[in-house]
Amino acid sequence: MMEKTILEMRGITKTFPGVKALQDVNLNVRAGEIHAIVGENGAGKSTLMKVLSGVYPHGSYTGEIHYEGQECHFKGIHDSERQGIVIIHQELALVPLLSIAENIYLGNEQAHYGVIDWNAVRRGAAALLAKVGLKEDPDTLITNIGVGKQQLVEIAKALSKEVKLLILDEPTASLSEKDSDALLNLLVEFKKQGIASILISHKLNEVGKVADRITILRDGRTIETLDRHDISEDRIITSMVGRTLEDRFPTRMPKIGETIFEVKNWVVHHPLHADRQVIKGVDISVRKGEVVGIAGLMGAGRTEFAMSVFGKSYGQRVSGEIFLHGKKIDASTVGRAVAHGLAYATEDRKTFGLNLIDHIKHNITIANLKGVANNGVIDDMRELNIANDYRKRTNIRSSSVYQTTGNLSGGNQQKVVLSKWLFSDPEVLILDEPTRGIDVGAKYEVYTIINKLADEGKGILVISSEMPELLGICDRIYVMNEGRIVGEMAGSEASQEKIMRAIVRGEGKAS
């Protein structure tokens, strides 16, 4: 085994306003090894890689980075690339309407005095494609090849920069099993050539297959680094989630009634790739007064499921049935879904939830204008009263209901989104990441609102990537992975280990 250390990150601490994303993190990568980093969403993996690659420049964090024996002060991604550190992000950074060759040399054009030497480009690209084992014409447009091949183009691009340390952020998240295997084999191949890799992944089976060592992050801290022979799934899972639930959740005595909401055999295809199934036959149900969680990792298909149920707002070739109080309903447009009593509060409030240039009052009433109007004419006073009422009920902190929502904090924006859907008087609320990016105090308030709604007899479906949150507020939890439900458990019996196990072992099979 080669024991020479190529990269050492020591005591890295990175703070964002209000949050410590990384706290005294240490990472040690040896030359020519595959080093995996695992951890829950929000554990700080991507932040750590951004610190390493200079996306967060030297000075915006504390701690030291030693690379090939020298201390490095990267000011930007260019500096780290010059040293041979190349990062491939989860969202591929390829230009769809340029060719493979053009993408490989993007920003690194083979040119003399600004004139591109196309022969050199094609020759170089062809050689790199051969290295990564991609049999495509370098002139093929990116948009015409699949995601798996695009991933290989990204790697070829990295190789063109004479990479010594390759960082892959969830490279197999959107790949099929075959493509994933090919990619992992490529990493092993690189290892033989002396290129070290850092692999960020949720898929513990893959990690177990190729990684020499594993570093586990949790809540922005390094928990431990395990050697290959120590790697067992149970060990990793315990390290990943090992924390106790504190008193962060309001208590509630659930009063659960009959089933009010059911989705059966729900199938959705990708909006662009019609033959790719994103949701592969999901069945769920919610009872009156019940808070039901959907756990899963990013990319499991939870948001896609919720949005497709809510007026076919995602995907194409959507099929399946929705029942409300045992009766089949047509929720094929958002208007119909709302009219039947469904509400969906988005995970991305800025893009999908709010009109950020308008004030609180108009945002609260927009999903139910009929409720403040007679024959299409808005009753100003009724609207103002309602807006003030919801502002008080959900405890929106603002100077008045005339404050522009774009200027509110994340927690208060979320309360405006919740108010909007409360005013539409739904029977079933789907809350997608209701506490993402909001502080602990606001989270507690959101949980309180959820509890109150459940007590009023509504059915609530909560999608969250934060497992403690689901364990703290849900009566029942579904586990979703790769477009399927892979587990279901009562809230009282659920634990983070159980959920994690369902995800990493389910691999798409219902357990």
Place this chain on the structure above:
Amino acid sequence: MSTETLTNAERNAKASAQMALKDNLRDYGLVLALIAIMVFFQWQTNGVLFKPVNLTNLVLQNSYIIIMALGMLLVIVAGHIDLSVGSVSGFVGAVAAVLMVQYKLDPILTTLICLAVGGLIGASQGYWIAYMKIPSFIVTLAGMLVFKGLSLALLGGMSVGPFPPAFQLLSAGFIPDVIGPLTLVQPTLDAAGKPVAGSAVVLHSTTLLIGVVIVALMLWSSLRSRANRESHGYEAEPFTLFVVKNAVISAIVLFLIYMMASYRGLPNVLIVMGVLIALFVFITKRMTFGRRVFAMGGNVKAAALSGIKTERLTFYVFIIMGMLAALAGLIFAARLNTATPKAGLGFELDVIAAVFIGGASAMGGVGQVAGAVIGAFIMGVMNNGMSIMGVNIDWQQVIKGLVLLGAVVFDVYNKNKA
């Protein structure tokens, strides 16, 4: 707890009062700019600008721009643009000419057909924009060329006219003085005992009466909404601000009415325009339709996820725009008393400029009917004033362009500061 809610309520009231003042200041800024421009030209033209005949002309000259600006406001707030309105209005004028002059169709029937044609044109462009997601800039650029060409083809490259007198009334007519003239100052007689031209002040009394009624209605409605707010326990704007605001607006309206009355009374076009402006203020401020257009322009994805049928809404907005462009085309044709292939040339630029000067955002979601109307008048007064001063058409364009840029820069600067 109770003390906290009290202070909250107080803070609320204070904030909303401040908000009202701030909102108003922004609106008044535009009005003040218009007044300043008018005073400037009044001075530069040696008092010609404010002559009753010139004020009446100002209304007649700008009516079609203002009418199209109402529709353009909706289009721009919805997050789109319509470059075809000039060509469409010219084309509809040509259709009207062919129907009335060549086919001897009744003017009223012609008007109805032309409005329908405008709606149809709006629908045909709106379909591509709303349902096929073709950028409005491209669709209406194509429409601009298509309808410019079609009106040339329809008129055979020639002017067609004149129109029946009944149709001319649309632009050239004034409301009848049913009460009879009111002589305020007797004419002075010259040595021969004949009255000196222009020495008498004779007022159109029906116009005066309408003006007084309008002012009374305005005052009554603002008093009522104030009372309504207070009865619900909300702090209205400070009473002095309320009084000053209403007094100034009433004075301006009465002044304009007086000027109109001392010429030939209210032009028919002004009545049409006034009704449309009131209607569009109502649509944008009070109706769910208007609210949805603003929500869509502010964030189309959020609007769609709130159950708004964004495609249909866009489609309707373009139909409305098409009908207003048709009406403007009729008024313009009636004013010239002939349909020419050049009618409508470049109108879209004045219309779009008016809406942006009036504070609308090119990103959509922001804009006001009153702003667009005042913006149109700012452009109109500058056209009129510079023409009287004898400024060459080339320099007029330069100055108008700079005013447009200045107005928008000022707006963006203010927004960034806030």
